[in-house]
Amino acid sequence: MRIIAPISSLTVLAATVALADPYGPPYAVTDMAPFCATCHASTSPAQLLDLPAEAAAAETTEGKHFGRIRTDPVYRDLSPADRERLIAAIKWVDEQASVTIQVPSQARRSSRIEVTVVTRGGAGPVVGVSLVDSAIRYQARPISASGFKVVGPALVVGSNGKPQAQWAERRLRGSDMGLNTVMITGIEGDQVTQRVDETRTTWVLRTPPEPGAYSVAAAFYYGTEKGRPLGTVVHNGRAEPRGGPGGASGRIMFSDVVKINVK
Numbered sequence: 001m002r003i004i005a006p007i008s009s010l011t012v013l014a015a016t017v018a019l020a021d022p023y024g025p026p027y028a029v030t031d032m033a034p035f036c037a038t039c040h041a042s043t044s045p046a047q048l049l050d051l052p053a054e055a056a057a058a059e060t061t062e063g064k065h066f067g068r069i070r071t072d073p074v075y076r077d078l079s080p081a082d083r084e085r086l087i088a089a090i091k092w093v094d095e096q097a098s099v100t101i102q103v104p105s106q107a108r109r110s111s112r113i114e115v116t117v118v119t120r121g122g123a124g125p126v127v128g129v130s131l132v133d134s135a136i137r138y139q140a141r142p143i144s145a146s147g148f149k150v151v152g153p154a155l156v157v158g159s160n161g162k163p164q165a166q167w168a169e170r171r172l173r174g175s176d177m178g179l180n181t182v183m184i185t186g187i188e189g190d191q192v193t194q195r196v197d198e199t200r201t202t203w204v205l206r207t208p209p210e211p212g213a214y215s216v217a218a219a220f221y222y223g224t225e226k227g228r229p230l231g232t233v234v235h236n237g238r239a240e241p242r243g244g245p246g247g248a249s250g251r252i253m254f255s256d257v258v259k260i261n262v263k
Contacts, residue, residue: 021245022223023238024126024183029170031142032130032181034219040250041065043094047137047254059137061094065224065248074243082230086242089191089228094251096189096196097121099129099220101255107207109262112151115216116202117255122222123231124187129201130219131180135254142180143216147208150178158186159197189227207262214262218255225249 041064048056057063066087102116132140153168167183184199225231225241233242241249
């Protein structure tokens with residue numbers, strides 16, 4: 001029992017992280033990597049170069065999300081024409097989404113640097129960002145795996161231009177606040193009003209003690225269906241994507257991979 005119980009708990013926690021919940025992970029407040037978000041669809045085949053062709057096709061927006069909208073009974077309340085309208089609205093959300101990363105090109109060993117990630121888009125109300133070492137979805141690791149140390153909580157500026165501390169404040173008192181991942185609230189995306197929200201997150205990192213060329217990228221997690229009424233249903237008093245938390249309406253997008261030369 002002493003072994004089985006923790007494993008069972010981790011299984012439940014992993015399942016909650018994997019769901020494409022538009023409100024973010026309900027319990028996990030820790031380092032994350034893109035492999036956790038198994039219900040999200042990939043925005044680019046380049047994320048999936050390590051997978052067999054059939055498996056890669058099943059992870060794309062077309063294979064994982066749009067095909068389901070056209071055939072899955074969970075969308076049965078929508079006519080075929082409405083399903084295509086929903087897909088068109090979701091494609092607009094995807095077209096507006098972007099993520100960029102700013103890092104110094106070189107730094108001294110064991111020195112402090114700033115890394116800033118800017119996101120645009122997402123249907124909201126929450127988006128997420130992780131600092132990772134690769135843009136390969138199922139192989140990317142938290143940035144700490146390559147020797148960087150996240151120093152303190154990230155500075156998050158939401159779509160209203162104001163700092164956000166909600167994510168860091170969910171950590172237990174006394175815990176290390178240096179996380180590679182943040183969840184950012186207050187996001188809205190609307191095709192009708194052409195609203196596209198922007199966020200900015202800055203991390204302070206301590207560089208690795210060993211010299212070398214290190215790769216850094218940002219993974220951007222965002223939702224799509226709730227950008228239009230056709231894609232929204234109300235469950236237990238709150239708006240959720242019509243496809244449900246496991247319905248692949250979430251997305252994973254990567255920034256460019258940049259190199260930091262540590263000397």
